[in-house]
Amino acid sequence: MAGERKRKLSLFDVVDESVNGTEKMKANGGPVLNPHTGRPYSAKYFEILEKRRTLPVWQQKAEFLNILAKNQTMILVGETGSGKTTQIPQFVVEAGYTSNRKQVACTQPRRVAAMSVSRRVADEMDVTIGDEVGYSIRFEDCSGPKTTLKYLTDGMLLREAMTDPLLERYRVIILDEAHERTLATDVLFGLLKEVLKNRPDLKLVVMSATLEAEKFQAYFNGAPLMKVPGRLHPVEIFYTQEPERDYLEAAIRTVVQIHICEPAGDILVFLTGEEEIEDACKKIGREVQNLGDQVGPVKAVPLYSTLPPAMQQKIFDAAPPPAKDGGPPGRKIVVSTNIAETSLTIDGIVYVIDPGFAKQKVYNPRIRVESLLVSPISKASAHQRAGRAGRTQPGKCFRLYTEKSFQNDLQPQTYPEILRSNLANVVLTLKKLGIDDLVHFDFMDPPAPETLMRALELLNYLAALDDDGNLTKLGELMSEFPLDPQMSKMLVVSPEFNCSNEILSITAMLSVPNCFLRPRDAQKAADEAKARFSHIDGDHLTLLNVYHAYKQNGEDATWCYDNFINVRAMKSADNVRTQLVRIMNRYNLKMCSTDFNSRDYYVSIRKAMLAGYFMQVAHLERTGHYLTVKDNQVRDEGLGGDVPWMLLWK
CATH class of the missing domain: 3.40.50.300 (P-loop containing nucleotide triphosphate hydrolases)
Structure with a gap:
């Protein structure tokens, strides 16, 4: 009989009453069950709930759900601190949009926000992170079969579209922090406009913290606007x-x-x-x-x-x-x-x-x-x-x-x-999605034609696109790696030069922040430590030396400290490398190395690198200037003066 006294209630059943959580439990003769887990809500849940109810967006819950129900796309402007990032996705989930095994996605421009906010929301929903609420960032997926609400970087949603062009798993997609106008968010704008035409059941919420709303409204064909005030004091x-x-x-x-x-x-x-x-x-x-x-x-x-x-x-x-x-x-x-x-x-x-x-x-x-x-x-x-x-x-x-x-x-x-970035990755992604007419792709702010043409040219030289602009088999394989196309090419062809293990390590080190620490009060000692890893043939091989030394010393944090190496960067590089190895194995790309004592060891690595970055090679002219071989552009800043050939990086 005790089981009969328990009643499953949705979040709205709990919060729409004037009584608090404890009184609610007493009124029903038993604990209130969390509809997500089937277990009673914790005491912590009710403490957090009281704080949530004070957020400005909470007062406009009904208005938001009404607009969402009547429109396929809507714009929401809410000042930072209004609660839009944590509450709006929960409102959508609780309104029943995740029935039939569908999910709600909420994009964030930054990895930190995707992880931090998802953990907060998991606490608010009284669930375990990775189950009903999850997150997905580059090289890390913390979600599972139970996940109904997923926070992810805009770049990860773009990557998901490559294997699921209509984003069928989602019922509602929320693009948060749209005002930041990141490269991936701008591409998602154009992509989702097309997806919405083919998915009348899909809904899109564009959220911004600034009042650029009119531009978003115009772009999304007059979508309705909802404004949520912040809680700003003078x-x-x-x-x-x-x-x-x-x-x-x-x-x-x-x-x-x-x-x-x-x-x-x-x-x-x-x-x-x-x-x-x-x-x-x-x-x-x-x-x-x-x-x-x-x-x-x-x-x-x-x-x-x-x-x-x-x-x-x-x-x-x-x-x-x-x-x-x-x-x-x-x-x-x-x-x-x-x-x-x-x-x-x-x-x-x-x-x-x-x-x-x-x-x-x-x-x-x-x-x-x-x-x-x-x-x-x-x-x-x-x-x-x-x-x-x-x-x-x-x-x-x-x-x-x-x-x-x-x-x-x-x-x-x-x-x-999008107006200040290399678009090669964007073009490769759009090609993978089957979008060939790039000139007429609906960018909110179209990039400069020269930048677009340079991206197409680069992908053609990398053999990712054929002469007609179609995606090649090599291009398809390159698009599977969450890397820029030049780095992907370098990695994909590295088995041909018998150095995929080394190129994996270099790629991982290049994908994380600078591993060298240089405190202001110990600059001389830090420079001397860096010199011990330095390789005569350049920075990439220096990074390889650091990674090898880190592994040989058992990934020891004390060793990192003594050598002015950022231990967090090294752990991150190790994680990135593990993820890249999985992709290599998935596509049967051989893991191999040239014998370290062979005269070809470093030659092989340089050949693999040039397979991706040959367009950034420069030659030392008699004038003392470096001239890029492909475009005859002068490059002098920060370069040495006696090396005849050089691969330019940043």
Whole structure:
């Protein structure tokens, strides 16, 4: 009889009542069952539920579901902190869109966000991550047969479309952070417009944190717009009187000044990359320690894309308590890349320090080289950063640039990635999807014709496309690897040169952040350590030496520390290599090596590399300049001066 007293309730049965969870359980004579697991909800679930009900988007749940039910496509604009990323996908699942074994997909532009948000949502739904809620990022899939809600990077959804062109497994697709206009998201825009014509049952929700909604509406044929307000308190903006020569030092100095002079509240600092962030965290800790008991303790926490998930979660920890009873309060300081602009919401932030820079991908089609450059942010990004300070109470944003610079030098919006990227991978993907008319593909912002033609030309030279622009068997095989086409070609042909094991290791090392650490207080020792791995024939073989040494020393973290090697980068490279080996085995590509003592050992590796990157070879002219063989472009920056031939990389 006890079993009869239990009643399966959906989430909406629980939350739409005015009584709390405990009263609900009492009213029904037994525990409320989670419809996803069939087990009673945990106490933690009801604690989280109370917080969820305070989110702005919660008040518009019925409005959202009504618009979704009546339209195939809709646009949702919600300020960061409105709850759209965590709640909207759950509303869709609970409304029954995952019946008949269908799934809901929610794309994120960044791996960190896909992992972090999926874990949060799994907690909110009271399920285990990897079961009903999962995530999928490059080289890592944490989902399974039970998964109904999947967070994944936009690039992974694009890859799924290569094997499932109509994305049949999904009933609703949510493109989150659409305002970031990543390369993959822009391609998904055009792709999904076509898929929707062939799948009247499929629904699309485009979510953005900025008010570029009119452009999205026009692109998606007048799709209805829903606006969700944020929970912003007033934010006071401060500018510098003069431009800062060293924004990193200025940021650290500002952190210390805030900690000494301002009331309690956590600090968010925006920097451009891992090395800068780790360096800043160490310096902040030292600077505050030197102040002694006159200030409270601090906890400086880094945040960037390659940080392990357990380390990423530390940004949500509470600030440290006072060092002694009645002492000054502690403070948490999150030092992050631009991922904290919109992708993640961190409660407790009262102060934001914005140096005004971020790393952006830039492609030069003439020399065929893509680089990550530190560039000024846009006004829209500056606005998003400032907004982080007003989530829980009135805040302050310290911009480390002048007001004149903000008004005159910053672009209104971030330039879409598709207008500044190598499109070879995009073209290969579209060809794999059977889209041949690239000129008329419905890009929201069409890329420059020269960039598109260079991509087609490159793929033809790599033998991925034939002279008529059709995908070859080699091109199909290359498209199976989640790598850029040149790297894929290098890997696919490496068995022919009897060096696939070595090329796998080089590819893995090139697919992760820089493995060499160079702390500011130990630069000489770090340079000497790097020199021990250096190979006369270039950086790629240097990376191979590092990987071999790492494996020979048992993947030991202490060895990495002693040699100024980033242990996280090495673990990541090892994981990437394992995933690539699986793809190699799936397509019966031979795993082989030339004898290390053979005179052909390094020659074979260079031959395999040139099979993919021959268009980036340069020759030293009598004038002392390097000239690319294919396009006669002069390249001098950062190059040696006495090597007759060189393979250019970044």
